[in-house]
Amino acid sequence: MYYSVLDIFAGAGGFSLGFQLAGADIIGAIEIDRWACETFQFNHPEAKVIQSDITTMTDEQIMTMFGKIRPNIILGGPPCQGFSICNKNSCDHKDPRNSLFEEFIRVGRLLKPQIMIMENVPNLVKARTANGELVIDIVIAKLREIGYEVNYRILDATDYGIPQIRKRLFVVASTIKLNTPFPEKTHSIMSTPDFLEAHLDKCPTLWDAISDLPEIKAREGEEECAYSKPPQNNYQRLLRAGSNKLFNHKAMNHSQRLVARFATMMWGDSTANVPDHLRPLKRNSAEFSEKTYGQNNRRMHPDRQCHTIAASFYANFVHPYMNRNFTTREGARIQSFPDWYVFKGKPTVVSHKLLQREGRVEEKYLCQYNQVGNAVPPLLAKAIAENIINQLRS
Template sequence: MSVKVLDTFAGAGGFSLGFQLAGAEVVGAIEYDSWACETFQFNHPEAVVLQGDITKISDEEILQRFSGLKPDVVLGGPPCQGFSICNKNNGDPKDPRNSLFEEFIRVGRLLSPRVMIMENVPNLIKARTESKERVIDIICMELQKLGYQVEYRILEATHYGVPQIRRRLVVVASREKLNDPFPAQTHTTSENPDLLELGLKRCPTLWEAISDLPDIEAREGEEESDYTKAPDNDFQRYLRGESKRLFNHKAMNHSKRLVERFASMRWGDSTSDVPDHLRPLKRNSTEFSEKAYDQNNRRMHPERPCHTIAASFYANFVHPYKNRNFTAREGARIQTFPDWYVFKGKPTVVSHKLLQREGRHEEKHLCQYNQIGNAVPPLLGKAIAENLIKQLQG
């Protein structure tokens, strides 16, 4: 009998895809953003996808949509930006009980799955409420009140074959006692032969993840295209799978000046290292910006894992050899999404802060880059899933 998974705060579905790759059945999702829902539904056509603000979805609707599906596992990455709430008078604004975490708990209370798994930023470990309680302790306590045994650990994505330095906090709450809720390390970035002799595989590098994708320059590429090269290694073969076409491999429409700026950069250089005449200009001006953005547009080293693919990664990284940012598909490869997984919505949108400021709320969607950067890397999800499924079915 397959393990059934419901993904809350699902985004594009990276975490639940990891479970699917491990043999689980993805039965449903709850997600606020319409483009992310479109992506999820397209790639999981059998799943029940509920789009909406989870705080406004009633208990009745959650039960009506999902209780008959009997999910064994509920996943969730509730946004925990400072655990802020609209009504600052409602107790401690940094208390997770006043945050979207409470919605994750509510779904667990309603559906009583065997396992609940929450993922979040590692800094959550250090977070404290205004009354100095550790936030992670409150989270564990709330899950224990539902009858779960709770453990948490920070996992490093490169330890599971993800070619990207990405650390995530994973909280596993289970009805039954698990031998170990967390998967053993399978990969290493070290060249130390002793580690490789221990049975660890070498984690792919950035270039090993993307080198078989079609060569395109800035302003080139298509939302759907043909492969032009054969796969080079097992990682590429695995992510290609049975895919006959390539999706979302379209380069950004960089200006000539931006391409020149990228051309001046070596591996490891960022915007703050470029010659003076190529420095960024102030918005709508011919004057140079005084701000040096050290994290913006850093040229990645091909023979190392990539830095963390964040929601705004279209402006974070420069391709190791091309004078352009990564395409959405290159980001998806680094995140370990298979090539058949298609991202819907526009590739990029105007800054969310700008849309908020100008009241253009109907345009505020998660673009392809946001969806990819926000996701749990599927291969990290798969490692967590394989370890759990073995114990649940055992």
């Protein structure tokens, strides 16, 4: 049977890619960011990609665009920065991004797909409204109002063979009762008795993900280049399938001082561990900054799974062996994007806060690093997709 997918709050298309890899057709996407739309369209050329703020789109516009080709499945990752800072005692009730799930539900009410899947940060299960209601309870109630069975679970990417410690919340709404709304684990990060008894595969490590990529220093690399060595393992063979070259493997233009700082760092060290004379300086000043951030520029262990690839991961991690941050392609490998998937737009942009202050909002787009970090890991999306599509078919 034919299964079609519409992705809203689509970003660069990682969620959609997983469903495509599971055999579904990606018919459309709605995304506000221009560069993310360019990436989505380039990699999903058959899809109808709409660059728009969904809150400004009327019901009639949505029905005109997608009503005749009603998708079986709607995916959505409403921006979640407001939820990210929520906990049991506090939540940013005024953050407008916290209500964008209403738009996800609106599209479902209009198009009536068999399946709706929302992805978000784990803290959404703790987030509360100003009057104390749990946001997740509201989401479930609203989906049930429009005729869906609803299940939710926090999934860890390492359980599905992605070399990254990344936990995300998935809400699955369906018009039929799913016996198993979520896929069974396929991988483990440790060779424990449970691992052996369950016949789980060993989850790849960071080095398993990137060791075959060309070894480049700071300021080196290209947006398009050749492979320099053959694949070293099955994970690399999987992600290299269908591509005869590499894209987006360009190192950042670090200063000599930053490279020297990285050179002092051992695995697990961060900016907080560097010698005093290499401490970060204040912006536009020769004075040392009094602030140190332990989560910034941490050198990753090669034989472990990577920490969560966030939107600003270019400043989070240092390569295990090279004295530089990760490239976009290395981040994409850790996220499980295949090598043929090309990210458009600039590799990096200046601070969005700075652009806002200087009135340069026309330059405020999601750079390649942002697009990679915001994405649902495609292999995790593929596991979710295969589990659901197999049940729909049966």
